[in-house]
Amino acid sequence: MSTLSLVGVHRRFHAGGRVARALDGVDLSIAPGEIVGLVGESGCGKTTLTRVAVALDRPDEGMVLFGGRPMVNQDGSVDLAVRRRIQLVFQDSYASFNPRRTIGQSLAMPLRRHGLQVGDGRAQIADLLEQVGLEPGLAGRHPHMLSGGQLQRASIARALALQPDILVCDEPVASLDVSVRAQTLNLLLDLWRDRGIGILFVSHDLGVVRRVAQRVAVMYLGRIVEMGDNEATWAAPRHPYTRSLAASVPTGVGRWRIDEEHRRLTGEPPSTFDIPPGCRFEPRCPIAIDRCRTEDPRLRPIEPGVHAACHLAAPLVAAREPVVSTASDPVEEA
Amino acid sequence: MRVRFRSHERAASDVLAVDGIDLTVAPGHILALIGESGSGKSATLLALAGLLPQGASAEGVVRLLGRSILDLPEHERALVRGRGIGMVFQDPGGSLNPVVSIGSQVDEVLTVHRGLRGRAARAETEALLTRCGMADAAHRAEAYPHQLSGGLKQRAAIAAALAARPAVLLADEPTTALDATVQAQILDLLVGLVDTERLAMLLVTHDMAVAASVADRIAVAYAGRIVEEGPSEQLIVRPGHPYSLALREASLPFEVTHDPLTRRLPELRGRMAAAGGTGCAFAPRCPLVIDRCRTESPALLPFGDGRVACWRAGEAVA
Numbered sequence: 070m071s072t073l074s075l076v077g078v079h080r081r082f083h084a085g086g087r088v089a090r091a092l093d094g095v096d097l098s099i100a101p102g103e104i105v106g107l108v109g110e111s112g113c114g115k116t117t118l119t120r121v122a123v124a125l126d127r128p129d130e131g132m133v134l135f136g137g138r139p140m141v142n143q144d145g146s147v148d149l150a151v152r153r154r155i156q157l158v159f160q161d162s163y164a165s166f167n168p169r170r171t172i173g174q175s176l177a178m179p180l181r182r183h184g185l186q187v188g189d190g191r192a193q194i195a196d197l198l199e200q201v202g203l204e205p206g207l208a209g210r211h212p213h214m215l216s217g218g219q220l221q222r223a224s225i226a227r228a229l230a231l232q233p234d235i236l237v238c239d240e241p242v243a244s245l246d247v248s249v250r251a252q253t254l255n256l257l258l259d260l261w262r263d264r265g266i267g268i269l270f271v272s273h274d275l276g277v278v279r280r281v282a283q284r285v286a287v288m289y290l291g292r293i294v295e296m297g298d299n300e301a302t303w304a305a306p307r308h309p310y311t312r313s314l315a316a317s318v319p320t321g322v323g324r325w326r327i328d329e330e331h332r333r334l335t336g337e338p339p340s341t342f343d344i345p346p347g348c349r350f351e352p353r354c355p356i357a358i359d360r361c362r363t364e365d366p367r368l369r370p371i372e373p374g375v376h377a378a379c380h381l382a383a384p385l386v387a388a389r390e391p392v393v394s395t396a397s398d399p400v401e402e403a
Numbered sequence: 404m405r406v407r408f409r410s411h412e413r414a415a416s417d418v419l420a421v422d423g424i425d426l427t428v429a430p431g432h433i434l435a436l437i438g439e440s441g442s443g444k445s446a447t448l449l450a451l452a453g454l455l456p457q458g459a460s461a462e463g464v465v466r467l468l469g470r471s472i473l474d475l476p477e478h479e480r481a482l483v484r485g486r487g488i489g490m491v492f493q494d495p496g497g498s499l500n501p502v503v504s505i506g507s508q509v510d511e512v513l514t515v516h517r518g519l520r521g522r523a524a525r526a527e528t529e530a531l532l533t534r535c536g537m538a539d540a541a542h543r544a545e546a547y548p549h550q551l552s553g554g555l556k557q558r559a560a561i562a563a564a565l566a567a568r569p570a571v572l573l574a575d576e577p578t579t580a581l582d583a584t585v586q587a588q589i590l591d592l593l594v595g596l597v598d599t600e601r602l603a604m605l606l607v608t609h610d611m612a613v614a615a616s617v618a619d620r621i622a623v624a625y626a627g628r629i630v631e632e633g634p635s636e637q638l639i640v641r642p643g644h645p646y647s648l649a650l651r652e653a654s655l656p657f658e659v660t661h662d663p664l665t666r667r668l669p670e671l672r673g674r675m676a677a678a679g680g681t682g683c684a685f686a687p688r689c690p691l692v693i694d695r696c697r698t699e700s701p702a703l704l705p706f707g708d709g710r711v712a713c714w715r716a717g718e719a720v721a
Contacts, residue, residue, distance in 0.1 A: 110582040110583070110584060110585075111553075111582050216674070246439040246440050246609065247439060247609065247611070247650060247653040247654060248439060248649065248650075248653050248670065248671035250653065251652075251653040251668045251669065251670035251671070252670045252672070254668055255667045255668055255670055258666050258667055258668075259667070262666075273582060273583065274583075275583060276612065276654075280666075280668060281666065313584060314583060314584065316587070317583040317584045317586065317587035318583055318612070319587075319590070319610075319612045319613050319615070319616030319617070320612060320616070322615045322616070322635055322636045322639045322640065334584040334587075334588075335588070337552050337554055337555075337582075337584075337585060
């Protein structure tokens with residue numbers, strides 16, 4: 070079992086003479102046996118990150134390491150033996166299955182491609198379906214004959230076929246009904262617990278990430294702005310963006326009230342074509358100071374196991390006080 | 404109300420989507436209708452708005468400001484729908500015309516329903532867009548839907564829905580497609596409008612957390628029926644129906660009870676039954692099921708400050 074690491078990863082896209090910095094210097098690692106949640110709004114680079122992590126896309130700068138060695142060879146290829154060990158589960162399972170193949174045929178493909186098929190593969194496919202709680206008889210059906218929940222299980226079975234170390238799940242439960250969502254999350258949790266698989270769990274749904282992840286990374290405009298222990302991060306977020314995200318999740322009962330202490334974000338994130346100078350969050354930040362307009366904060370340790378990219382992030386003792394300030398107030402710098 | 408979708412040939416295979424749902428929303432209040440796929444929540448909304456597709460039929464009574472609207476002739480119903488009922492959909496891109504600027508789309512509603520034209524219409528349009536939280540409304544009114552973000556499009560769609568000064572706002576998953584921070588802004592806006600405009604709002608959502616945080620009352624739909632209805636707090640804190648409890652436990656922003664060792668979440672096995680069967684539709688999945696549930700359909704009876712349709716109402720605990 071090996072760890073997957075992204076080190077200083079940049080990924081840029083060019084369009085109409087402009088450059089989008091989809092990933093703008095990302096460091097992230099997923100070890101076997103841990104669930105890392107990755108949260109952020111649309112367009113922050115979550116999906117680009119997952120594509121780079123499974124080598125469906127290549128970084129422009131930086132490296133993806135697997136077991137401490139570069140995942141991509143000098144010539145740009147990826148060894149099958151490496152690719153096998155990092156598998157992707159997509160959000161839209163209908164789109165990720167070939168509608169003209171049966172589920173069994175789709176599950177047999179990776180086995181055959183990687184030379185892992187035993188005999189005609191039937192027993193392996195039946196076994197895979199059982200592992201994800203599906204009737205082996207579903208192997209003969211086509212994707213449109215399955216429910217959304219069944220098909221998402223089938224896509225997890227397909228990812229498991231190659232016995233991966235790391236499962237990268239891009240919004241795996243976003244399109245499922247709540248009761249099916251719990252079943253699917255439990256399946257992933259069982260796999261994590263029983264086999265020690267590492268999971269990168271990408272979601273825009275903070276409620277889900279709060280429940281399943283051990284560590285969480287918060288992404289904003291192409292960069293991770295806060296990373297740390299999942300429970301501790303949500304209990305006391307150090308980055309103002311994380312605080313705003315947490316305050317946006319409806320958790321209470323009764324008429325929606327604006328929580329002044331965690332002023333909600335106004336506006337929407339700027340585009341990765343147009344990342345502001347200085348701190349990228351500064352234009353929306355309720356506590357920004359002059360320094361934030363000019364100096365880009367790096368992700369730095371705030372406390373053991375807690376990292377934030379904010380000039381004003383401080384250890385918990387100071388952060389407990391609600392930060393109420395305007396840009397001109399003198400604010401103690403960390 | 405009942406809603407039936409006629410299948411092509413035989414009446415025997417008609418699909419019953421809504422099987423006797425009755426709901427009331429007062430001005431200045433928000434009623435959330437929650438349920439999973441197949442619960443009948445969308446069919447209810449379409450029937451209320453008079454937007455059921457061809458071949459579908461609704462029976463029952465829909466009263467708006469004391470007037471029954473379901474049996475009105477189509478041209479009158481169109482007027483009532485436009486003037487009395489505003490609608491906001493999940494996908495604002497789909498409800499806005501892509502080749503007309505958003506300002507002109509709001510102008511059009513003002514012309515049809517309030518007789519405003521030209522500069523008077525545009526001034527009112529800008530006021531509406533501003534009230535819906537769109538900064539720089541004069542400039543933004545010239546924008547086409549594709550030039551706006553999802554949040555701004557939803558603001559424009561809400562402005563168009565309010566242009567005819569409706570008494571009722573039907574909102575179908577209005578924030579489901581939006582990011583958390585934008586969702587919070589749109590919920591702020593809707594709650595504010597309900598208060599200031601004295602709108603009666605029916606919010607259809609699959610998200611119990613959204614329902615709990617904005618609605619005064621919540622109705623839970625299951626297989627075409629309401630299985631529980633009551634004040635939000637009662638329904639979340641002391642749900643009377645085992646399905647409401649299961650939904651709460653599966654709604655992750657709440658403090659769900661999960662096994663600390665395995666981290667597993669409580670789950671509800673099985674699938675929703677079709678509407679219109681005998682007995683309680685939830686019986687096959689219910690942890691409290693007794694013989695009576697399989698043969699006799701429970702009526703929606705008073706429970707606390709709400710109503711519950713369950714032979715063992717109030718017995719379910721997490």
